Amino acid sequence: MKKHFLSFITGLFVLVIASCSKSDTAEPSTAGTGTVEPTPTNPSNGGITDPVFSKEVTGSAFAACVDDNKNIFVLGYFGPQYQTKFKIYKLTPNGAIDKSFDIDKDKTWSDNLPSRISMIALPQGKVLISGSFKVDGVSKFLIRLNADGSIDKSYTPTTRITSVNTLVKLTGGRIAVLGRNTFANGFGEAHFFSLNELGEYDRNNGFRIQDDNTVLLDLIESKSGKIYLSGFFRLSAGKSTTYSIARFNPADLTIDESFAQVQDYRSLGQNAIELNGSIIKMVEQSDGKIIIGGSFDKFYIPNTRDNITNYHQVARVNTDGSIDATFKNNNNYTSDLSALVGTSSDQLLLGRHLSLTASQGERYLELLDKNGNISPTFKLGMEGTSIAGIVRQDNNNFIVFGAFGYDNNPALYRVKL
Template sequence: MKTKFCLVIFICLGIFETAYPQAGVLDSTFGTNGIGAFPFPLGAGYSVLVQNDGNILVGGNTANNSCAIARFKPNGTLDSSFGTNGKVTYYIDGHCQNAAMALQQDGKIVFSSTSTLGFALLRFNSNGTIDNSFNGSGLVISNFNTEGYSDVSLPVVIQDDGKIIQGGNAHDNSGVDHFGLIRLNPNGSIDNSFGISGRVMTLIGNPLPALWSLAVQSDGKILAGGYSESQMAAPSCFALARYNINGSLDAANFSLDGKVTEYFGLGGASGASLDYDIANAMSFGHDGRILMSGGSLLAGDTNSPIPIMKFNIDGSLDNTFGINGKIRYFAEPASFEINSIAVQIDGKILLCGIASYDLSGNLNDYCVARFESNGEIDSSFGTNGIAYSTLDSAMDMGYSIAIQADNKILITGYSFTHGMFVARYLPGIVNGLNDVSSEAIQPILTYPNPIHDKAIIEYTLEQNEKLSILLTDIHGKTVQAFITNETRLAGIHEEELHLTESLAAGTYIISISNGKNSQGVKVVKY
């Protein structure tokens, strides 16, 4: 009975089709054979975002390490209405070697990079011009010490109130490494209500922590993910911290002290206990749990697998995922390093990164892998779950992944021959309904669809539940909470949901969660 009901919903929403191209192949309708124009030869793409209008932003650097953004039309050609012929560059001091971007609700682009003086944050108008209303110049430089130690910025996120959090590797005045976070007001000034003078520094795990990912939960709490190395590299572990809105560690609700460190193996420096794990990427699953991935090498490994850990919302490992919350997936002869995670609306997990074939690291493909929500490889994607691609015979690297409203998959990175690139892959069939092993919450029906200012959802509960009903964007970020932890009795329910007037047109997901499982359906706002 449940299967028949799901099928009816798929047909009503107009997203069930009888035939789909193979998942994990390049989309021939994008650019040339699935590859967009090459905007910056010898540059690299480190961040890819999809705007509500379907245009694609790629952020990275140029050959001289200037900050760089290119905007592409949905067909893979450069958008000449952005910057100069679709491209924007900004030279700070020649140290833009990593980059991250975030989009404000008003369409402005926040660009995180590094300078010799510390964290660098730029803001651009939607047309690519620098936004001089941001700190008076469009640029904010921040640091954590006064002794000249280099602070390296990496991720950036925007809170619902418009405040901007930038993260990375910070040093105190003794040169000790920390997770470092800084929060700015929307105008670029320091938010002194956060931490100490707008800054938070956290020791975590081994002596050399590295913060690579940031995310904001629906309740406003802040997640910082990365890894923590030793002085001799190994042992190295995944590292995760959660902060309250004011920047204090969430010691009451997340692990024992607001911090989590986890190894895949025995956590040793050498020999039979050798354990070197790094986490470059983090994302929320649609069940609200936390996914992390990067690289892993244990004693006895001849190749590096794809490693994934999944955590519950309290910081404990999710034992329903893989083996005790962990997966190490080998696909020899390649060794893998994952740099970005995205989660489809059906809960499947996409990862992009690098597949290496020699110890020098100079013979690489960029790759995309897909796993089921329970951690099993999705063999319908690419070749046995992994799509390998190459633009030249030497070095190709994937750094960032994003999912379009139509579920197509975007990758950006670096090619030895072509520099910055963007590629698009076909997803195959992607169900509009996200069913995460929940018998307690039966499938939901949403109408009308598309929606304008309100939507009506119908669902059935097998028992009394405390529910949250959320609206998220296609990247999983909560944009509106309709109800939070409210009790609903067993039976059939109908709820009228009113959207905020400022909500931009685009594709969103309405989800119902009881804290353990969730159901979601894709809707279009016009």
């Protein structure tokens, strides 16, 4: 069986809308030469993967993003037996390699691939990447690549960033940087600060959390303008309330007390010790309720008679912060949830890492209706698959990336819904 290089990525990878080339395919001098197969690689998946999408990029993908022209940037270990240990490709909307983008033309930087890595496409064809890198021998946790794939050495947004969990695109083109004990120019300690649309430091937007144990994992802006943060945090040192999710007013980033977290999110560790569960991804539904996904497998509500409710990895939160009991309580899984995205019709597309037991079937990729019911016919059908993430290409198309089946399979597919 293939050996996966995917480690658990606590920050999920973000779909972004930025400006890039208008061409739907690369120019003849730069287009990829891979063939397009007329049918999915594995016909048993019921045709859920798009046969038009090119399969020339094989191996294991760790991160991906999409620009506003539906071009795709993908990072990972590629080729037979993962011979290309670190590579970033730019792909046309149908998955062909655009050879005008080549990171190997610049040898002045290198990677030290961490367990958390995130990418965002920027205007002018540039790409912002969080991770662990060295540029001319200097450690960097945020780098920016030019439109041709070379490192942009003019990019110096921060003097020190100790870790980044994920990058999130905000309205107006700003980019939220979520992490743990992050530091920015003249800003002091912060766990959330923002960059402008080119990835440059925005001094006027930040969120200070002085508690050293804070970890922020996801951020969404609701249709009402409110901001939701998830992770593991107290709002200041010495405060007793530990949040897994909270809602904030956008003007001053004060907490919205009308959204009350009355339940603790728990997960089982070794020897059945209860640990705090993490919410790694959030999706807002059309009615304003929030779908949460993460490592939790139960909720604990203090000072109540029936204070334990089992919900495995996915649940729905009402607008007041309580758990919506009408959401389907799905089966428990031995694998980690790695991806959660919503569709325009409030369906949910879920991805999981490799570690499913035989009795759990082919649930690496699942489609749920808006109330959490699993589609019985939506099956990927590739044994040994590990999903690293899912990004939206447009309203009906989603790029699913990771390591699929056995050696030398495509590293990403397009799913049409």
